[in-house]
Amino acid sequence: MIVYIAYPTSLNLQSANALQTYTSLRELRARRPDTLALIPRWGMEPSRFYDVGAVHLPRPAIGKLSRLYKSTLLYYMEHSVFAAMTAAMVAPRRQTVEAVYIRQPIIAAWWAGVFGPRLGLPVIYEAHDLESRNPSRAKERWARGLLDLIDRTAIGRVTAVASLTEDFRRLLAHIGWRDPADVAVIPDAYDEQIFAPQDRAACRAELGLPSAAPIVAYAGMTFAHRWLDGLLSAIRALRVTQPDLIGLILGGRPGERAALAAHAISEGLRVAETTATPADLYLLPPRPQTAVVRCLGAADALVIPDTVTDVTASPLKLFEYMALGIPVVLPSIPALHEILPPHLAYSFTRRDLAGLQAALSAALAERDPSLAAARQALAAEHTYGRRAERIIALVERVKNKR
Secondary structure, eight states: OEEEEOOOSOTTSOSHHHHHHHHHHHHHHHHOTTOEEEEEEOTTOOOGGGGGTOEEEEOOOGGGGGGTSOOTHHHHHHHHHHHHHHHHHHGGGGGGOOEEEEOOHHHHHHIIIIIHHHHTOOEEEEESSOGGGOTTSOOOGGGHHHHHHHHHHHHHSSSEEEESOHHHHHHHHHTTSSOGGGEEEOOOOBOTTTOOOOOHHHHHHHHTOOSSSOEEEEEESOOTTSOHHHHHHHHHHHTTTOTTOEEEEEEOOHHHHHHHHHHHHHTTOOEESSTTSOOSEEEEOOOOHHHHHHHHHTOSEEEOOOOSOSTTOOOHHHHHHHHHTOOEEEEOOHHHHHHSOGGGSEEEOTTOHHHHHHHHHHHHTOOOHHHHHHHHHHHGGGBHHHHHHHHHHHHHHHHHHO
């Protein structure tokens, strides 16, 4: 049995973290039905994770106290309590457990340093970055040592690490924390049940968008740290030579969309929140993935203006964009080019506005259909089914070392 422990930020799949957890579990349980997935749940909160057979433990919602005292340390306490709860759940079953697979750094640190050794179980940590570099980390000055302890324990003492990128795997070897042989690269993925090539004309007709205008699109759960203001500036500049160019941005929180709308208006762009209104820029609220794919399918170019991380950058949208075959514009970050090589992408130096404009212009001019086919072929190696198989292979590897 595989024990899979996660702490999704949304039980109704309103975050990239939750989507990845849900779809990974769906495919993992399709291949290993005995997988025990442990997920927290607050009260009677609705949860999509029942669909994939997850067991919900009561969420020890200590982090909610941050409304009174704003500190990430309260969430560290919450995750610590949940780690103990999962250990109590797993202990009676330990004879049948092959490995414990964990996606959350605090929980991983407790399992690596305490519960795994006590129960005699191998622990795998899927590291998305160092906690000491997490934008949401504890900011108290005295907590710096705690962050280092969390990272060194979660990464240094687990049986094996699952890294999203080869670049992060190299970093761990460079700083001497892990032998590369103990780090498996398991990139993010896309849901092949949803993301597939679309009929552009049909997508535009469905959305009420102009049939011939060039369209640049972006989709994301949140806009934080994604340099979307740079994308707006690039769209405004490109409209000097392509006056019918349309920007389509989908997702984000209401406050983020409002701030972006204000910036767009200051750039002289007409903004609308529905495609029923003529505009230069459409800021559409979040919608189900089945609708997202139709919006993206209407575009001539898809954009990743920036990423939150660098050596661990593996955004879901990259894989989803590739699956559609549409030209992809992205910053020249090694972790991204591990997945989509430069000859199949339109790259620019990070946060370089002129470079972003040039890359967008080149992407909009793409006419070679073989490039779309090549992107789709690469994407096929990164379905959630393949991701689940990579996780199972890593579990088999650590199990055979026992």
